[in-house]
Amino acid sequence: MGLLNFLKRIEPDKKKSPFLHTLYDGFFTFAYAPDSVTKEGVHVRDGMDLKRTMVMVVLAMQLCYVFGTYNIGHQHFVAAGQYLGFLEGFHLKLTHGLIKLLPIFLWTHIIGLGIEFWFAAKKGHAIEEGFLVSGALIPLIMPPDIPIWILCVSVAFAVILGKEAFGGTGMNIWNVALLARVFVFFAYPTTISGDEVWVSGFESMASGAVAEYGWAHGLFDKLFSWMDIDVFPAAAAVVDGYSGATPLALAYQGGWENVTATFSESQMFWGSIPGSIGETSKPLILIGAAILLATGIASWRIMLSMFIGAAIMGMMLNGWGATPFMTVPWQYQFYMGSFFFAMAFMATDPVTAASTNTGKWIYGLLIGMIGMLIRVINPAYPEGWMLAILFLNTFAPLIDHYVLEGNMKRRMKASAAAVSSHSVHSENEVTHA
Amino acid sequence: MLLAALFLIAGVLTLAFFLSVSDNLIQIEAQKQGIDTRKKNLSVFPSLGNLFGKPAPEFADKSKFHNLKQGHDLKLVGSASGTPVKANVSRYALKPTDFRGIAPIPKMEVAVGDEVLAGQPVFYDKLSPEIKYVAPVSGEVVELRRGAKRAVSHIVILADKEQKHKQHDILNVDTASKQDIINYLQAAGAWNLLNQRPFDIIADPTVTPDNIFISTFSTAPLAPDNSALLDGRTADLQEAIDTLSRLTSGKVYLGLDGRGNSPHPTLSKVTGAEKHYFNGKHPAGNVGVQIHHTAPIKNNSAVWTLTLEGALTLGRLMNAGIYDSSKIVALTGAQFDSPQLVKTYAGASIAELTKGNIKAEGTTRLIQGDVLSGKVLGEDDFLSQGENQITSIKEGDQHELFGWLLPIKPRPSISKTMPGFLMPNHQYEANTNTHGEKRAFVVTGQYEKMLPMDIFPQHLMKAIMAGDIERMEGLGINELSEEDIALAEFSCTSKMPLQSILRDGLDMMREQG
Numbered sequence: 011m012g013l014l015n016f017l018k019r020i021e022p023d024k025k026k027s028p029f030l031h032t033l034y035d036g037f038f039t040f041a042y043a044p045d046s047v048t049k050e051g052v053h054v055r056d057g058m059d060l061k062r063t064m065v066m067v068v069l070a071m072q073l074c075y076v077f078g079t080y081n082i083g084h085q086h087f088v089a090a091g092q093y094l095g096f097l098e099g100f101h102l103k104l105t106h107g108l109i110k111l112l113p114i115f116l117w118t119h120i121i122g123l124g125i126e127f128w129f130a131a132k133k134g135h136a137i138e139e140g141f142l143v144s145g146a147l148i149p150l151i152m153p154p155d156i157p158i159w160i161l162c163v164s165v166a167f168a169v170i171l172g173k174e175a176f177g178g179t180g181m182n183i184w185n186v187a188l189l190a191r192v193f194v195f196f197a198y199p200t201t202i203s204g205d206e207v208w209v210s211g212f213e214s215m216a217s218g219a220v221a222e223y224g225w226a227h228g229l230f231d232k233l234f235s236w237m238d239i240d241v242f243p244a245a246a247a248v249v250d251g252y253s254g255a256t257p258l259a260l261a262y263q264g265g266w267e268n269v270t271a272t273f274s275e276s277q278m279f280w281g282s283i284p285g286s287i288g289e290t291s292k293p294l295i296l297i298g299a300a301i302l303l304a305t306g307i308a309s310w311r312i313m314l315s316m317f318i319g320a321a322i323m324g325m326m327l328n329g330w331g332a333t334p335f336m337t338v339p340w341q342y343q344f345y346m347g348s349f350f351f352a353m354a355f356m357a358t359d360p361v362t363a364a365s366t367n368t369g370k371w372i373y374g375l376l377i378g379m380i381g382m383l384i385r386v387i388n389p390a391y392p393e394g395w396m397l398a399i400l401f402l403n404t405f406a407p408l409i410d411h412y413v414l415e416g417n418m419k420r421r422m423k424a425s426a427a428a429v430s431s432h433s434v435h436s437e438n439e440v441t442h443a
Numbered sequence: 444m445l446l447a448a449l450f451l452i453a454g455v456l457t458l459a460f461f462l463s464v465s466d467n468l469i470q471i472e473a474q475k476q477g478i479d480t481r482k483k484n485l486s487v488f489p490s491l492g493n494l495f496g497k498p499a500p501e502f503a504d505k506s507k508f509h510n511l512k513q514g515h516d517l518k519l520v521g522s523a524s525g526t527p528v529k530a531n532v533s534r535y536a537l538k539p540t541d542f543r544g545i546a547p548i549p550k551m552e553v554a555v556g557d558e559v560l561a562g563q564p565v566f567y568d569k570l571s572p573e574i575k576y577v578a579p580v581s582g583e584v585v586e587l588r589r590g591a592k593r594a595v596s597h598i599v600i601l602a603d604k605e606q607k608h609k610q611h612d613i614l615n616v617d618t619a620s621k622q623d624i625i626n627y628l629q630a631a632g633a634w635n636l637l638n639q640r641p642f643d644i645i646a647d648p649t650v651t652p653d654n655i656f657i658s659t660f661s662t663a664p665l666a667p668d669n670s671a672l673l674d675g676r677t678a679d680l681q682e683a684i685d686t687l688s689r690l691t692s693g694k695v696y697l698g699l700d701g702r703g704n705s706p707h708p709t710l711s712k713v714t715g716a717e718k719h720y721f722n723g724k725h726p727a728g729n730v731g732v733q734i735h736h737t738a739p740i741k742n743n744s745a746v747w748t749l750t751l752e753g754a755l756t757l758g759r760l761m762n763a764g765i766y767d768s769s770k771i772v773a774l775t776g777a778q779f780d781s782p783q784l785v786k787t788y789a790g791a792s793i794a795e796l797t798k799g800n801i802k803a804e805g806t807t808r809l810i811q812g813d814v815l816s817g818k819v820l821g822e823d824d825f826l827s828q829g830e831n832q833i834t835s836i837k838e839g840d841q842h843e844l845f846g847w848l849l850p851i852k853p854r855p856s857i858s859k860t861m862p863g864f865l866m867p868n869h870q871y872e873a874n875t876n877t878h879g880e881k882r883a884f885v886v887t888g889q890y891e892k893m894l895p896m897d898i899f900p901q902h903l904m905k906a907i908m909a910g911d912i913e914r915m916e917g918l919g920i921n922e923l924s925e926e927d928i929a930l931a932e933f934s935c936t937s938k939m940p941l942q943s944i945l946r947d948g949l950d951m952m953r954e955q956g
Contacts, residue, residue, distance in 0.1 A: 014842055039880065043846025047839055047875040051925075051942040052933045053814045054517070054664075054836065057854035057861055059879020061847045063886060063936055066860050136880055180883030180937070305860045309888065325453055340449075365887040366899060414902055418917030420474065425742035 036137035091249035140179030147187035150288025208284035265334030299354035319378020352395030511723030536825035544644030562766030577632025636753035641921035662728035667773035679758030778835035815929035839876025907948035
């Protein structure tokens with residue numbers, strides 16, 4: 011109890027310094043579950059709260075973080091033509107990955123949580139847990155080479171306009187993490203589009219472009235040379251013929267054959283391919299999805315119907331077959347891009363998804379179909395889940411509206427029948443008995 | 444090969460699509476014809492309940508056996524069973540505040556020092572003076588306790604050793620007119636045993652209820668088994684059913700436990716009521732849930748409900764001409780040294796009922812009713828009229844290091860992130876900690892799993908908060924009472940006060956008329 015007493019003693023005054031108090035409250039309730047007791051209504055409450063719910067989602071994506079970090083380094087060295095084996099140069103790849111990922115992670119949280127804390131203090135309510143998940147998701151869906159300032163602007167945009175403007179956690183219409191991503195996509199198309207961004211640490215993806223190593227790399231170089239192991243190569247440069255293109259870009263250009271010419275199926279499945287940081291490795295994402303399903307935190311209805319929707323649209327596009335991309339067999343579509351990540355972590359966000367069970371089926375199905383359609387048809391950017399999910403976020407309340415209308419109509423009709431002809435009603439009852 | 448498989452899948456999907464669309468069209472047409480498709484399966488697909496649900500046991504008629512999938516049994520330490528012992532209680536009280544729907548200031552018919560008989564009127568409501576509220580026991584009125592605005596909140600009676608009942612003439616139900624029965628029940632103090640839904644208020648004598656419902660079992664946490672109450676009371680229950688049948692334009696329904704054992708002989712013997720069996724977790728025993736599955740409450744109409752105990756009191760009155768408030772109360776919960784069933788009368792003193800039985804360790808919260816929808820009681824308070832359970836649990840006013848992430852002590856939860864779901868029969872020693880702070884609605888689909896009714900609780904709550912009367916009515920507020928939504932409130936991740944929101948909504952509806 012010593013720690014508790016100490017924490018109680020240093021509690022800042024709520025009136026004098028509201029921001030500090032909010033900050034303190036946020037960290038205090040993180041360390042200690044509150045001592046509040048039930049007052050009216052139920053006397054016993056479920057052990058589950060929003061903190062635990064959110065942290066479970068964050069835990070479910072930890073494997074994606076581990077793999078994503080390493081894959082940043084791996085893709086860097088593959089572009090340089092060195093350490094081509096996945097596990098070769100392990101320490102260098104991990105170090106490079108961490109050097110790239112940590113700033114992204116830290117800046118996401120500094121900006122996002124900073125805004126969250128500020129608004130909480132301003133409005134005088136407790137810090138809500140929503141950004142725990144958004145903040146963990148944003149780094150995973152960003153390209154590894156994203157400039158930090160663009161990241162910061164996008165996070166600020168998403169949190170202020172996407173969430174706080176609507177009233178905070180639970181009130182937002184659009185998925186906050188996707189809003190950050192879509193902001194990058196639309197606001198900085200020249201910086202962030204094309205094949206350049208998926209591999210980090212080079213000036214450009216032209217062959218011969220040299221790797222840029224900063225002070226952090228230098229620091230680790232000293233450590234590695236002291237340990238007498240490989241250091242970062244002095245003159246790493248992009249090898250001839252390397253494009254940095256993702257499987258989806260390749261499929262857009264020349265169909266499935268064009269993809270398999272560069273990447274093997276198992277490579278795409280396990281995820282050692284260029285792409286956004288956390289979305290390449292399918293098995294690890296599926297483990298996360300399995301955790302969310304087993305704990306009942308994410309909706310299986312959305313996941314399943316989204317998969318069905320994507321498969322149906324894939325088949326329909328196969329039947330159409332007008333472009334090379336359309337001819338990619340539907341089951342191979344799942345090897346490429348970020349379908350599973352979107353399915354497990356993005357579409358299932360309970361706040362922005364449809365809230366009725368019937369609505370969830372429709373919502374997931376439409377995301378699957380529209381997302382696959384955008385992926386294949388959109389000439390500017392061969393991926394569709396971000397746009398499809400945001401689109402359906404917008405329409406989720408409408409879907410729910412019709413589900414609820416159905417429920418209300420049914421009830422009203424039963425009542426109307428009872429009022430208009432009471433005798434018929436009791437007759438029915440007799441026959442029913 | 445692949446192509447063939449694809450064509451096969453596509454073919455099956457197309458076929459399924461057309462089948463499903465036409466199936467839905469049939470259902471829509473059926474609904475237009477006024478057939479309730481929830482009860483009669485007109486679909487070509489068998490309902491999942493028929494395929495995988497528990498088959499009806501042989502004592503239950505198949506068409507009147509209801510398998511309810513949603514819900515949760517909250518298992519707590521301290522259940523009471525065995526033979527009821529006689530409680531040693533000397534003071535009893537009638538609490539005007541127990542009766543919802545009456546004017547705030549009750550009109551007294553007795554003063555301190557008066558001797559009263561059991562069943563003698565002690566106060567009435569000035570809005571409907573013909574409805575009498577009677578003393579639960581005979582004895583001397585020793586105190587008129589006053590609450591808000593000096594209104595009498597407790598009429599405390601020091602009970603006689605030998606109970607003396609006010610004797611009424613016995614009314615022949617078969618020959619008496621409906622108005623005679625109503626007048627008789629009102630004068631004898633039994634009218635307030637009738638509860639009217641929607642709104643859960645004292646029945647309005649000018650209303651003819653669509654149906655009258657009695658649930659004969661409870662699934663609430665630690666709720667006592669009713670068999671001790673039912674032993675040897677066949678005549679009383681039969682008389683109650685006969686009387687009630689005269690008051691409704693529809694039927695009297697009995698909700699019976701369909702979870703396993705065959706029903707108590709008293710329940711099998713009585714006739715004249717339609718018996719429905721309910722198999723499922725809590726709240727399958729709630730009368731509101733049972734109404735929803737037998738004959739749902741229509742808008743602009745009302746049904747009446749009685750507790751089993753109330754029905755027996757009413758039956759005894761009609762049979763013997765006395766108002767007998769004797770009841771069996773279950774003392775349950777982890778903070779009782781010996782949880783037990785006790786025999787006493789309505790309005791028994793809590794201090795005397797629980798004397799020497801409460802554990803010294805920790806602060807104890809006494810609740811009349813169950814932990815989900817009961818009310819907190821002070822020790823110097825008295826048991827309310829319709830209650831037959833007192834639950835004692837420990838207060839949870841302590842901080843817990845990382846309690847939300849790594850709970851040390853087991854706590855009840857419906858979440859599969861807690862190890863509890865692996866031990867479905869574990870009995871928890873729950874406390875009153877909120878286990879988290881209040882948040883906005885985030886998680887969806889949670890309440891629906893806790894309420895076996897065709898209702899969207901979260902959307903209803905939002906409609907109430909927005910004050911949208913039409914939507915509240917459409918989403919089924921009239922079918923709900925606090926106890927039905929209590930389990931959803933327990934499970935709520937955002938710690939929302941659903942019962943108080945619902946009561947606000949019901950009050951809003953009542954004001955609208």
